[in-house]
Amino acid sequence: RLAELEAELLGWEYRLQQLRLAGEVYLAHGRLRYLAARLALAQELLGNAHETLTLIEARVNAGKQPPVAALQARQQMLALEAEVLDLTSQQRVAALDLSALWGDSSLEGLSVTGGFSSARPTLDFQAYQQALAQHPQVARWQLEGEARQAALVAAQAEATPDLATSGGLRYHPPGDWGVVASVTLPLPVYNQNQGSIE
Numbered sequence: 001r002l003a004e005l006e007a008e009l010l011g012w013e014y015r016l017q018q019l020r021l022a023g024e025v026y027l028a029h030g031r032l033r034y035l036a037a038r039l040a041l042a043q044e045l046l047g048n049a050h051e052t053l054t055l056i057e058a059r060v061n062a063g064k065q066p067p068v069a070a071l072q073a074r075q076q077m078l079a080l081e082a083e084v085l086d087l088t089s090q091q092r093v094a095a096l097d098l099s100a101l102w103g104d105s106s107l108e109g110l111s112v113t114g115g116f117s118s119a120r121p122t123l124d125f126q127a128y129q130q131a132l133a134q135h136p137q138v139a140r141w142q143l144e145g146e147a148r149q150a151a152l153v154a155a156q157a158e159a160t161p162d163l164a165t166s167g168g169l170r171y172h173p174p175g176d177w178g179v180v181a182s183v184t185l186p187l188p189v190y191n192q193n194q195g196s197i198e
Contacts, residue, residue, distance in 0.1 A: 002154065005147035012140040019136065021101065028098040035091040042084045049077040161186045 053073040059065040167181040 002147060002150040005143055005150060009140055009143050009147060012136045012143065016136045025098070025101055028094065028101060032091065032094045032098055035087060035094055039084065039087040039091055042080060042087055046077065046080040046084055049073070049080050053077050 053070070056065060056073045057070050060067055060070045164184045165182070166184075167179070170178050170180045172178060
């Protein structure tokens with residue numbers, strides 16, 4: 001019975017690990033899509049900043065704006081270039097994290113597309129109470145209690161030593177037979193359990 005309970009507990013642990021992995025994949029996928037959207041926006045802003053810099057340089061050359069305006073526009077464009085490089089490296093790290101969840105650290109053919117369904121409406125507390133009993137972290141409590149109770153019964157059973165009896169015939173040369181009977185009761189001198197500690 002104890003082995004059955006431990007096997008069932010391992011099944012719940014496996015289901016918990018599956019749920020944790022699914023949550024990690026969900027978050028990693030969402031982070032990768034978020035970084036892809038931010039990178040697309042930053043690249044668009046960089047293109048706009050490059051066009052703005054070209055226009056401002058033309059106005060500076062025409063004498064309609066001071067040279068400091070071109071320097072400010074160039075500084076803004078360089079800041080956007082740095083942001084694009086930073087987002088690219090963050091996206092690569094996020095892709096590596098996502099691919100590592102599947103046991104493959106290569107990025108060959110990795111593309112994140114699609115989306116997640118919209119968030120479900122919030123349930124009332126009664127629905128959460130009913131669903132709570134089905135959660136693996138809660139459902140395994142009963143099995144955990146049964147397994148500990150079975151281990152306690154097994155430990156208490158070890159407190160009382162087993163009484164063993166044996167008997168039979170014994171031959172003593174030359175040609176002398178005898179009947180032998182024995183009763184053994186092991187003394188738990190070195191047993192620290194005594195049926196109540198565990």
